Amino acid sequence: MCESFRILCALCRVGLYALYRRLCCKGPSPVRPNFAILCIGLEGAGKSSILATLSGDDLHKIEPTIGFSIKAILFEDCILDVKELGGGDKVRPYWERYFQTFQGIIFVIDSSSEEGKLQTAKTELHNAVKHQQLKSLPLLVILTGQDKENARSVEEVSQFLEADTTFSGRQWLIRGCVVSNKETLLEIFSHFNEILQKNLDAEIEQRQNSPQHTNRL
Template sequence: MSECLQLTLCICRIAAYTCFRTLCCKGPPSPRPEYDLVCIGLTGSGKTSLLSRLCSEATDNIGPTTGFSIKAVPFQNAILNVKELGGADSIKKYWSRYYQGSQGVVFILDSASTDEDLEMARTELHSALQHPQLCTLPFLILANHQDKPAARTTQEIKKYFELEPLARGKSWILEGSSVDNMDAVKQSFTQLIELLEDKDQDTGRI
């Protein structure tokens, strides 16, 4: 076999191997970005149940969160480290101590609650949206318990909470939710991840 033919075959083998590596041996995928979120809302809003279901954990015998808990919620393109704060009166006054380091906010409210509790949720959301450590962060607001007959619609919540004037200039999402429709909940969190990615890109351009 001539040297020219041997060289040609060698080049062909290298090209074939390179093509195989490119198509079939891409190596491990790049690590998913992680974002630290704070999750707030009154007791009974369903924070723990929604987060547990997102993590495929059992939701039997779930009780109110005392203090705080942290869950790593995996998504295809990111991991959300969610710090859930208890919503009892004795805990709410300490919420702001846990805001530092947050990159986004999840606020969950009971859309089927009494008018009194809804007004309290409105007050807490207004306070969070204006807090110096949260006011520039992306917000996901979930009007939970949409499966209940007394649930207010997202349009009713938006109007009652005065979200459009309050959150003007901020990145925020308002969606309905319930534990019976986790696909919709996952989609809402996916939208939040997109806002977090956009904020990362904006920060990188500064």
């Protein structure tokens, strides 16, 4: 009898504790959404280094991406499944073959590049954002090499890219960084992730308010 009573008390404590966690919002964390992201840019711009810094990998072991690589970047509020494409001269003509189903674009530019290379980056960026499968996606342009003497400012590169005109009608950000500075990168991606999350929320709300969803209810 005493043993049964102790078991009953234990069950009650478990139940009360579960109720307490639920009421105080201390239950299990909600599942983080996954976003499929395309990461492109010229060879040597710093794409792999940015992803390595965010993942906590050793920057000294980074090798150039020849074809493509896929990396999951974990944040507190979401997970970015990033497909990074190599930026070499022989790879870029095949970029569009990988322009599949994405929810955002990251384009990386070395802000200390000489003018000819910067012009190539501008051309490739403009071609990508105009592509049918990418033209409506949120865009994050990251300028690396901001610690170098010949680095161009965010304002200078933004004007050079004709950002206000070229990116009109889409959500876009241009931010500068040093690839080894994780704190700055986390701040940059917090703004980008917020855009992705708002788009997801809007999409879910639209589906819930659609006639098909209402009829099923």
